[in-house]
Amino acid sequence: MALQLRPNCEYCDKDLSPNSTVARICSYECTFCADCAESKLHNVCPNCGGGFVQRPIRPTTEWRQGLSMAKRPPSNTRVHLSYSLDDIAAHTMRIKDIPPENR
Ligand SMILES: [Zn+2]
Numbered sequence: 001m002a003l004q005l006r007p008n009c010e011y012c013d014k015d016l017s018p019n020s021t022v023a024r025i026c027s028y029e030c031t032f033c034a035d036c037a038e039s040k041l042h043n044v045c046p047n048c049g050g051g052f053v054q055r056p057i058r059p060t061t062e063w064r065q066g067l068s069m070a071k072r073p074p075s076n077t078r079v080h081l082s083y084s085l086d087d088i089a090a091h092t093m094r095i096k097d098i099p100p101e102n103r
């Protein structure tokens with residue numbers, strides 16, 4: 001199993017290339033841009049309630065056999081929000097002050 005490396009921010013639909021340094025993921029790989037993760041979601045995943053970390057970058061160069069962007073390509077399935085913006089705002093307010101390790 002490898003990370004899917006989803007192609008977009010689920011909130012604002014901005015493109016997130018596989019080598020983007022502003023892609024953020026939760027433990028289920030819900031994927032957002034850093035701006036939405038911070039300013040819109042306050043480090044609360046709208047789907048699972050967990051926090052975010054920076055998505056690691058898969059190497060372009062095949063430094064080890066079979067392991068590279070070409071050999072394990074990123075997902076091209078765009079993912080969109082599953083809840084309304086009002087619902088997400090309420091969910092975020094309910095959870096944002098609880099540290100991720102205590103959620
Ligand atoms: Zn975004």
Ligand SMILES: [Zn+2]
Pocket residue numbers: 026027028029030045046047048049050
């Ligand atoms: Zn999540």
